[in-house]
Structures are given as structure tokens and as C-alpha cells.
Amino acid sequence: MGLEAKGHICAIENAADQKPADARLRDAEAALQADTNWAQVTLNSIGDAVVTTDLECRVTYLNRVAERLTGWSLSDALGRPLAQVFKIVDGQTLKTACNPAQRAMEENRTVGLAMDCVLIRQDGSQLDIEDSAAPIHDSDGCIKGAVIVFHDACQSPTQSSKLAYLAQHDALTGLPNRVLLSERVSRAIGLAKRHQHKVALIYIDLDAFKPINDSLGHAVGDCLLQAVAVRLIECIRDTDTVCRQGGDEFVVLLSEIEKPQDAARFAEKILGALAAPYQIGSHELYITASIGISIYPDHGTDELTLLNNADTAMYQAKSSGCNYYQLFKADMNDLRDHHRHIESQLHQALKEEALFLDFQPRVDVATGHLIGAEALVRWRNPTAGLMTPMAFLPVAEASGLIVPIGHWVLREVCQRLQSWRADGIEIVPIAVNISAIELRDITLPVRIAQILAETGLDAHFLELEITESNLLHNQIDASTSTLVELSHLGIRIAIDDFGAGNASFKYFKCFPIDTVNIASCFIHDMLDKQENAVFIKALISFGQNLSLRVIAKGVENQEQLELLKLQACDGAQGFLFSKPLSTADFCVLLRADQPEWQR
Structure with missing residues (x-):
């Protein structure tokens, strides 16, 4: 099957083997140095999908995992260009990614796959993959091929951790998102019940962000939102949470306060911090905010009620003009419905x-x-x-x-x-x-x-x-x-x-x-x-x-x-x-x- 040390290897790991990339590469290289039968047994037993090619990047071998993950059988893949059997694209742009085998040979070193790499399988379906590649040398030290180790990224502990983080955080600002905020509000309410203290939600909406975003462009708008996020974090305690609710809206969870005036002081601090000028590229920008505040248990005993009431108070603040905050009052709901x-x-x-x-x-x-x-x-x-x-x-x-x-x-x-x-x-x-x-x-x-x-x-x-x-x-x-x-x-x-x-x-x-x-x-x-x-x-x-x-x-x-x-x-x-x-x-x-x- 052409397993002698003259090809390139592509290895795709699934959940069976979680060894570090360098260790998996060494395993594959060692298998190639063994006799043919032993190499075949070794390569079929590891958790990586292995593909080998010759110096012209034509496929000479796929192990069973590679057959399953690429969708190509060994008999159909033999002699085909690597780019046809192992077609990889950038997950963001869908443009063809750099050939890792060719790069490993040209640079005579171990290389990693590009981030967000996606394998296009034979049936056209897609599989997120990651890992690295290395050249293969014969006994005289001459390059005869390369080893590429890559695996199903969804089965990777690193990727799983990354996906878990992304599921709970805003991609632009890195702040917790609504999912994580909900968990922390529920936890804060539970602690407040036991220890007889109050919790506050501060709902923040930037005044007139849209004209800045529309006139100066989304890149400037994104940088402004990131700068706002930094200032909000600087205004709170380590035990509190800043969340990006979406668009130009943010929510601050004050996990423990004694009285509503404590939340009002935080709101005043936030208004002052956000009103200072922002230097975004060549633009000096000014922006104010409208803030609404709701208090547990005064204005609600669950997360949804508190959030809605803080939003209602924010809307009332915005109706009163720029750069104000309002504490929720019961009659605000009727006024908001009217507005x-x-x-x-x-x-x-x-x-x-x-x-x-x-x-x-x-x-x-x-x-x-x-x-x-x-x-x-x-x-x-x-x-x-x-x-x-x-x-x-x-x-x-x-x-x-x-x-x-x-x-x-x-x-x-x-x-x-x-x-x-x-x-x-x-x-x-x-x-x-x-x-x-x-x-x-x-x-x-x-x-x-x-x-x-x-x-x-x-x-x-x-x-x-x-x-x-x-x-x-x-x-x-x-x-x-x-x-x-x-x-x-x-x-x-x-x-x-x-x-x-x-x-x-x-x-x-x-x-x-x-x-x-x-x-x-x-x-x-x-x-x-x-x-x-x-x-x-x-x-x-x-x-x-x-x-x-x-x-x-x-x-x-x-x-x-x-x-x-x-x-x-x-x-x-x-x-x-x-x-x-x-x-x-x-x-x-x-x-x-x-x-x-x-x-």
C-alpha cells in the first residue's frame, strides 16, 4: 500500500486519543519506519485519521479513521491529489486553505493547520478540524514526505472549552452574554434570599450610538463598544458582572447592595465614566447613556421581571433626555406601554x-x-x-x-x-x-x-x-x-x-x-x-x-x-x-x- 517512508501523512483524531499533537506526530512517524504490516496495524489502531501522499502530494494511504472522516475509501483515494481527498477551507471565508503537507516539506519543519480549518468531506458535508503536520525523512535524512495530524475539533478538550466560553460570552467585547448573566442573576438572588441583602440590575443604553455607527462605519462603532465595555468593567467590583445585552445595550449586575441608593451611586459613576471623550483612531468621540435600575426584591423576585423593569426604567430615562438614570417605579410600565x-x-x-x-x-x-x-x-x-x-x-x-x-x-x-x-x-x-x-x-x-x-x-x-x-x-x-x-x-x-x-x-x-x-x-x-x-x-x-x-x-x-x-x-x-x-x-x-x- 505504499507505506514505506516516502509519503506524507495526514492524521485526523476523533475522541479516542487526546495525546498532544507532537506525541501523535511521533507515533505516526514511528509507524512509518516499521515494516509494512506492523505500520498498517499501528496506523489503523490509533485514534487519528491518517493519510499519506508521495512527494507530488498524491495520496498513497488512508487508515480506517481517515476513510470514515473524509468519506473516501482507500481504493478510491489512491493516486488522487491530496487537495481532492483532503479538501480544507477557512471556516470564516470558505477560501481554500494552505496545503499543510506541501508547507511542511518546503519548510522542513512541523507546522500547524490554520485556525478555523474546515474539512470538506466527499459528500460535501463539513467537519471542523485542527492540529499539525511534519516532514518525514528517510534514513539518510532526506525529505520523503510529511505527516499531518489533525482531528475532529469538536472532540477536542480545547475546542470544547472554547465553545463553552463562546456560548457564554460576547464575541466582540468578551463580556458575559445574556446566558451567563441569567445564571449569575439566579445565583445572586439565591444568595440574597439567604443573607437578606439586595441585588440590583443596571440596564444601560448608549444615547445616539446609531448615528456614530452609521456615519463613521461599523469598525469605529465596534471599537467604541469595546472601549465602553472596558470603562464599565472599571466601574464595578470583582463580585459584580457586566454583560453585553446586544447592540449598544449593556447590563450590570450588582450582586450585593444594602439599599437602592447604592445602585444609584454606581449609575452616576457609570454615566461619568462613559461621558469622557473616546479616541477611536483619528476620531474623538463623545457618547452618553440612559440607565434604568431595578432592585431585588423591591421590583421583582426573578431575573426576567427584574430585567424587564430595569429596561422600562431605562426607557423612561431616555425619554427624559440624555445622560440620565431612573430607578424603576410601578407606574412606569403603563407609561412605557403608552410610549x-x-x-x-x-x-x-x-x-x-x-x-x-x-x-x-x-x-x-x-x-x-x-x-x-x-x-x-x-x-x-x-x-x-x-x-x-x-x-x-x-x-x-x-x-x-x-x-x-x-x-x-x-x-x-x-x-x-x-x-x-x-x-x-x-x-x-x-x-x-x-x-x-x-x-x-x-x-x-x-x-x-x-x-x-x-x-x-x-x-x-x-x-x-x-x-x-x-x-x-x-x-x-x-x-x-x-x-x-x-x-x-x-x-x-x-x-x-x-x-x-x-x-x-x-x-x-x-x-x-x-x-x-x-x-x-x-x-x-x-x-x-x-x-x-x-x-x-x-x-x-x-x-x-x-x-x-x-x-x-x-x-x-x-x-x-x-x-x-x-x-x-x-x-x-x-x-x-x-x-x-x-x-x-x-x-x-x-x-x-x-x-x-x-x-
């Missing part, structure tokens, strides 16, 4: 184009002339009727629907303005609010440029409003870059709710701002006390000293307007002039030679 219902209806509203816009005019304080308007998105809910923006926009932000809604608003405003202009109507700039999530999307300038190109609208008729708090919750470098690109397009940039946030004035040097809108809360209080009016004047002076246009929002009476005139405010918006108008009514206003409030 999910709203979310489902919003999806349908977007499909059916059921949203619409109102426009609230802005006037020149000195002359009363119409100088612009703010676009306000509206929704007539099929069951609840006309809903205020505060009733559905927080749900849209929490669910990510704010991005397609924002895109629709931008396109609708641009189309409407250009349509009026085409009809010969003199148009004015329209302001559109941009959410924190949209501002994080570095493709925003490209998308708006495309809308402007498709509608034909001049860019200076579009103004984008970003609240002071949203601006600073985003990564400063990325926000600056995005706003600079938008400004270069000719789009106006406004800071909304100016004065109500906690911005450092130094940031106003960084951003290409054209307008600041004084928050309406200051206008409401400006007549109550002298210091309130002084503060308004200081805000107006600050903006104008930076060559910014200053708009007062929420003007409701003539006394407020007269004081704003004295303080030389540029523009105003509020019920004193007009409530938000429908598209048709605003068009009538644009056509009017003199607005009604000027008469």
Missing part, C-alpha cells in the same frame, strides 16, 4: 405622511416687519387627536425616530419655501430645530446640501436652531466641524433657549453662530423685577457685541415688547404677534403687504 403605542403610531404617520407643519412668525422689534418664522412639526394622532410636540417628540428622540422626522421637516420646509417663491411670493428665512441626535450625525451637512440641491432653495433661507444644552452634550469638535460645514453652505445657525443652559461663553468663539434666541422663560419674568430686565439687557448686549442677531421668544404683551425696544433687541416671536399658523395661513401672511399686527 410604545405612540412610537408605533409615529412609524405609521411617517409612512403615511401624516405629519404637518405650522409656522410662527418673527418680527423686527423696531419696525414690526416680518423677518422670518419658526417651523413647528405637528401631528394629528388618529386616536388622540392633535398632539402637542412635547407629547410625541420625546418618544421620537428615545426611539431614534427623531432622525427621519427631522429629515422630513427639513425637506418639507425647503420644498414649501421654494414653491412659494416660484409663485412669486417674497419669502423669509425659516428656522428648523435640530435635535442632539441629528447634530451627532456627521453626514448632516451632506444630507441638507442634497435637499437644497433637489429643491433649488437658496441656503440663506434656511436657519438651523440648536439648543444650548444639546450643543454641549455633543462632542465639541464634531459639533464645530458639522456647524462649520453647514455655515459654509450658507445656512444660518442659531442657538436656541439662550441663557437657559450652562454653556461656557468660551464655546461661542468655537461655533459659527449667526443668531441667539433668548429663552422664553426670561421674557416671561422680565417685568417682575428690575434685575430680570437687567439680565435680559446683558444677554442682548452679549449677543450683539459678538455681531449676532438676538431674537426674544415668548413675547406675549405690549409691555414686554416696549422694554425689548428700549434694550435694542433685534427680533421677537410670540403670541403678541401671532400664534403658530397653518401653511395656508402663513402663505396669506407672506402675501400681505402689511401684517395685521402692524395696523
